[in-house]
Amino acid sequence: MIAPGTIQVWSDLLCPFAFVAVHRLRAARERLGLDDQVHIDHHTFALELFNGPHSRPGTDSEAVGLGQVAPELGFRLWTQPEWTYPSTVMLAAEAVHAAKEQGLRESEDLDYALRCAFWQESLSIGHRQVILDVAKGAGSVDVTALAEALDDGRARATVMADHAVAITDAIQGSPHLFLPDGTNIHNPGITVHWEGPYASGYPIAHNTDLTWPDQLLTQAVAASRGE
Template sequence: MDGAGRPFPHTVLLAAEAVHAAAQQGPGAAEELDLALRSAFWTHSRSIAHRAVILDVAGEVSGLEVGALADALDSGRHRGDVMGDFAVARTDAIAGSPTFRLPDGTAAANPGMKVHWEGPFASGFPVVDADDPAVYQGLLRRAV
């Protein structure tokens, strides 16, 4: 269960492992892959639970060595990192993904977006009802 008592979406654990693996190529690589995977899921309805899709999306990230990423996924080198994240996700410490923690200790979960699920949480699919990118300017002002 996630922090709100809903079933945790296990289907994204491999994608999370890929982001940890990409971090070995640099923090920028991890951030770019994370963004690309989220975009693939949220805006293109791609199934980021599948290795082939993850590697295909990774191939769209400039400068990311897809072969090294595939090797890391196949070896499971970063599975422990993901399971550590999963242990935190099972608590109420983080409301959802993405969650931004600000220097003053406050957090904003999935800022600027309103989403509802069609079907059961984590086995149906999310639908974005509203997206307000202007929220990020406010978050940046609060962070500095």
Template sequence: MSTAHHDNTGTAPDDPRLPDSDDTIVVFTDLNCSFAHVAVHRLHETRRRLGLEGRIWFDLRAFPLELFNREVNARPGVDSEIAVLGAVEPDAGWRLWQGPDWTYPVTMLPALESVEAAKAQGWAASEQLDRALRRAFWAEGRCISLRHVILDVARGTGAVDVDLLATALDTGSARAAVMAQYEAAREDRVVCSPHVFLRDGTNSANPGIKAHWIGGDFGVGYPFIDDDRPEVYEELLTHAAKLAESATAGG
């Protein structure tokens, strides 16, 4: 797992990794990445605590591990992370998979596409669908590869027009955007899931957490957390708020 870092060098305003506006934070992530589950939970909770809801938004972009690795995150690797990351951020919601192996998700692409498609309904719809899909997988053991599960999760948010989302999924209207995000992330331009970017190029890969694997790589060994600095999230959100305020004052 990548070491967290901040770096605002080597970026330009038209860099495809960056948000389109100062009041938005881009989060490259996969839905079945445990480190991303921690990061998204901390982003939401820190934003709420700082009183920045409605002022700073999260642009959840796809970092599809199955395309990078040519396979979906294997269950043994995911299971090995739950006890470790669950102890880091227990309130995010965790549970070992309870269903038969053949009901385990084989792809995250439809769910990632749904998060992208929901942006047409506003940032809040996309954010809430993303968070609900994470909880559906990590805490409830639901197969979010399936269309009907995605739509049921969307319905439960109360923030998503499910008919519009269904049409978007059925027509593939957000698919090109997901693939463009994958292309933007390739060749280590995005280091890992999660990787956060601010408008001025400030970015942090796996924010606040340094980790390494013991006993083998993903799926064989288990992660060990060398360092955890959750205060990084306050730093990122506070900086984003300052960027947004400066843009408003100068506008």
């Protein structure tokens, strides 16, 4: 059950398509003055549990492809030493869930800050200290409480419960968005195809619809009002 005034987002933190979707949704929400009326409830579609450790060549090539359709996001190739690349972001996913103890706003602020840290700053967001440093910059997050949650592992079961759903037909991939009224959309507003194999070829992406954030936000507000 999805709460009224909530948009549920299933995604992976290293998925560039999810970064675009989350950014566009947040930007539209602010532009429409709906920050206090619509909240984002993040759930984990852990690509590494499907495909194994995250591949730097894959994300580098996707940064180039998605940077062409969303240049405002500041996508960058990985610029730090190879050994610091986050082949796993499970702890970061746990952090996003753990932050929900403080509220959905804290969770979504941390989620967005982690995505920016990876795609724009080449920070190794799989590392505990990096996660906590990013959380400090997120502003709304109680970092001490977050550290306690990470250290006792209380959100690990939630991440794995999400994976149990992700492996079913209910979730098509990252990102997949759901509304209380049953509306759902996978990878909204973008189409993509690959030239050559994944990680050695490159993606060709196209914007197909820039109106979807406004539409989903309007539906979410209407559902919360019982309209």
